[in-house]
Amino acid sequence: MNKYSDDYGLDRDQILDLFGHYQITPTRQRVEIAEYMFRRPQHLSAEKILDGVNQGGHHVSRATVYNTMGLFANKGLVREVLIDRERVFYDSNNSAHHHIYNVDSGELYDVEGVVLDTTALPNLPAGTNIVDTDLIIRISKQKA
Amino acid sequence: MNKYSDDYGLDRDQILDLFGHYQITPTRQRVEIAEYMFRRPQHLSAEKILDGVNQGGHHVSRATVYNTMGLFANKGLVREVLIDRERVFYDSNNSAHHHIYNVDSGELYDVEGVVLDTTALPNLPAGTNIVDTDLIIRISKQKA
């Protein structure tokens, strides 16, 4: 439990643990960004992360947020979600799951527990592997 | 899926027909962009469309390509594919299908004939419908 959260967040030690596991050098900024990000499963833009961390009384620069989230995504702590052409979202939930996107409101929900059957896929090019699957279900009040 | 969607290499009359069906006012530029786009099922960026059309001896401006592709996507002639944070791709194949993206090479392939079972999904918010489902399978020479 950390200063941002009531029930879900990782505390500093858990984050340092996580960094150790993913081989990420801990810095003040990275720990603060991670604390903010892992308060709960959520989808945040770089801007929201910047605002959120800095409103917590710390200072992190925009460049560092971008660098750090790029690093986290690279190492596998978070997942980039490309849903909206306007900006990238970072997903603090890195378990296998899918997304429902409400195009009217911009809300993004996780869908847990639905596993895709990829055996029906055609053969992949030789020497390649599936590194990720993204399923995005767009919903709206409008009919399709 | 409609009668147009699996019919590629459209001639001028077919395109005018298509425009009539989707209620799009035909202009020289729009017809030329459509002719280029619907030569075959393909995924093109705005830049590629601009280059392709203009190399065909016509002239279309960048702004018009963006306006026109926005219009086509809105009307349902083409689908926007958000795969790469760098740019938007427009997909001339508007039948139900999915995508395999080679992250090493940037190549994008269609997967036809694999239908997702959406009955396992949780209930959607009241009054909403699924308007679109995007499944993107990222492949690479690297292991996941």
Add this chain to the structure above:
DNA sequence: CTGCTTGCAAAGGCTTTGCAGAACA
């Protein structure tokens, strides 16, 4: 020490917009 990391500001790159002129009905 020695190499990463940070942060500011500037640059980059895709996309949108303002507005005058052209095309269309």
Add this chain to the structure above:
DNA sequence: TGTTCTGCAAAGCCTTTGCAAGCAG
């Protein structure tokens, strides 16, 4: 003739980068 569309250039916006100063080990 009124409306819509086009095209140029400029502006916008998210993201990346260059580089000097500051940390981590």
